[in-house]
Amino acid sequence: MRGEGVAMQGKDRGRGSGSLVSRVGESLRQAILSGQYAAGDKLPSEHELTETHSVSRTVVREAVAALRSDGLVEVRQGAGIFVISPDPALSGRKVDKARVASDLEVLEIRTPVEIEAAGLAALRRSPAQEEAIFECHRKILHCIETDQSIREADLELHVAIAEATNNPLFKHFLESQGSAIIPQSRLVPETRTAEQTAYRKLIHREHEAIIVAISDRDDQAARNAMREHLVGSQARYRNLLKDLRSFTS
Amino acid sequence: MRGEGVAMQGKDRGRGSGSLVSRVGESLRQAILSGQYAAGDKLPSEHELTETHSVSRTVVREAVAALRSDGLVEVRQGAGIFVISPDPALSGRKVDKARVASDLEVLEIRTPVEIEAAGLAALRRSPAQEEAIFECHRKILHCIETDQSIREADLELHVAIAEATNNPLFKHFLESQGSAIIPQSRLVPETRTAEQTAYRKLIHREHEAIIVAISDRDDQAARNAMREHLVGSQARYRNLLKDLRSFTS
């Protein structure tokens, strides 16, 4: 199994193609971002990853090292690789209160970045990027109508907006933040579809305001709409926390 | 050389102590952030790093993988490890114009984050954090008076402010941005001390406004002062670029 990474000459750049490490890393990153592994979950062992991806442990370890440095996973010798869990209820409650807010921490730093991204996107978007944003928006609507999770599509939309800034750092920033980007996804059970649908439609409307502003090249309106959306997310998340506390404690 | 990483039991946590990978990674990260290696520079080869740090190549490679994922370095097979160079004049000019602005790109995403950080720091700083900020400020003044580079001290001040938000993500963000954080450092030659000193004193004054506002717990003033500082940096950097262009082209 020596010359495994031989083929692939043509610059397939764009995803994780340049090296095996990039490919495995992107694969794991997507698996985490898409919610395949929730916060606190244990990833397959290095040995298993070695087999499922048909690469050596070296490659797996380097890929994991990258995730670790991005704060996406936490590796414990002898135990395994775990998706970072800001929620103390899931990961041993040693850090009792200082870490409770970590989902909010992510939201806190995301807010200024995404507001700026929306403003810049309004000023700089190309027609293709505008179309990509609308496409994501439609996708979310489709998910709502077919009653699927909007988690992935929601993330895609935000990434699409970041991409429309034409400053690659914005996209990179979002992708580094991990599963906490769409925080509520790992808290809400899949129940209460009526309430759930209303909630999703509200998000959809907030998105719409952002997108229309970007389409109109109105950067101030885009900033305001994005601010409202994120502040709304923050409020919704705080309410969720409150509900959870009244259940558990 | 088998049992090299045996010692070090006591939890020396705080820097890169938990694992050899963390130690080497932090060491390299600091070397880059402190300007020991400028953008475009080639780092020592993996073999050399193996010897200087007395670790195996495994460890070096994992540490470098982390830097790579943070966008701090770029690794080219057969060539070496290079500090990310946004400057097309230093790294082959294949990406002719799309990448010219990358220093500005960093500034562009830093701006909203640091403005928010200043505001949060004003609201949340502890007395110890306030003191740390003042200490950095004094350090910069000392550098100016003794005519040393303020690069490192400047970076430290910004990190100290980020730390005073009590949201670790802000610090992590700054440390991930790399050498481009203090962009002018690799453009200005060490000459023209008169003009240089005036320039540094201006920066010092801008810092002062930020710090006073944080000390006063006036978050709006802190935001405004930080905004002014960063906008000023951006303007100064654009001027530098213009000067350079008139020289080279």
Place this chain on the structure above:
DNA sequence: TCATCACACATGTATGACAAATTCTCGGAT
């Protein structure tokens, strides 16, 4: 029932080998 210990498993590090890409060097042809 409960404490203890052994063992399986998981990650951490070291070492050596070969593949593949780049750079350097040197000798030959013009």
Place this chain on the structure above:
DNA sequence: ATCCGAGAATTTGTCATACATGTGTGATGA
């Protein structure tokens, strides 16, 4: 002398194996 190309040296990419160290778990025995 200059240009050029072949090959050597260097450097990163990947694989395989071995051993060290930390974790969890279940069997064992009091």
